[in-house]
């Protein structure tokens with residue numbers, strides 16, 4: 001953790017709880033990929049830039065989650081650089097109440113903000129306005145959040161944001177927050193094509209063997225779908241499903257965990273519904289789901 005690692009001729013990774021990518025141009029200007037969770041992470045990034053006498057050309061935010069965009073405001077204010085993201089993601093960074101509101105389903109309670117739902121609001125430009133070095137590509141990675149992207153640097157290094165989660169994380173709990181499961185399945189299939197390339201997930205070690213991790217992520221989605229289906233032999237409310245799953249995985253009984261699990265369960269139910277595997281009914285003011 002907290003190592004600055006060279007991954008290619010001009011490509012580096014600052015390994016943090018959220019890995020940060022650096023692509024350095026021949027003019028010593030850096031495209032910074034994500035900014036870490038907060039001001040502390042931003043200061044670490046600045047230290048590296050100062051040490052090498054590099055300046056920021058642009059910040060590319062893969063998506064709006066706080067652990068990727070939390071250091072953005074500090075970096076922008078400290079250096080005067082511009083941050084870029086896709087049109088959907090930039091809205092969430094400019095209006096940080098929206099992310100917890102989407103996950104919770106209403107204006108978020110203060111108790112739900114915490115470290116990971118607290119992006120300092122920051123102006124972000126549309127990534128379409130950013131000029132990129134030759135061989136530098138943006139990769140669409142829909143599923144995890146509104147319109148997440150990854151980056152391929154000219155050194156053939158792939159920064160994959162949160163498109164794949166580490167096996168350790170999935171082993172402790174196979175369900176993570178996913179905005180759109182159908183798109184996530186498609187993204188995972190796509191990522192398998194990068195086998196043999198150097199890939200950098202945001203929360204796992206850089207690897208040349210991304211296909212097995214992508215498969216493990218897919219199997220985890222399948223597993224959660226199977227568990228949910230097994231619980232829906234009779235009509236069950238979302239509330240009861242959340243309770244079953246929190247007990248099954250021995251999850252901490254906190255506001256944050258409850259909301260994240262509840263949101264995750266509803267995401268899986270929508271996927272199952274769109275694939276005609278479950279049906280629902282609203283009865284006496286409760287919504288029940290049942291296997292078809």
Ligand SMILES: [Zn+2]
Nearest residue numbers: 063065144162
């Ligand atoms: Zn994320």
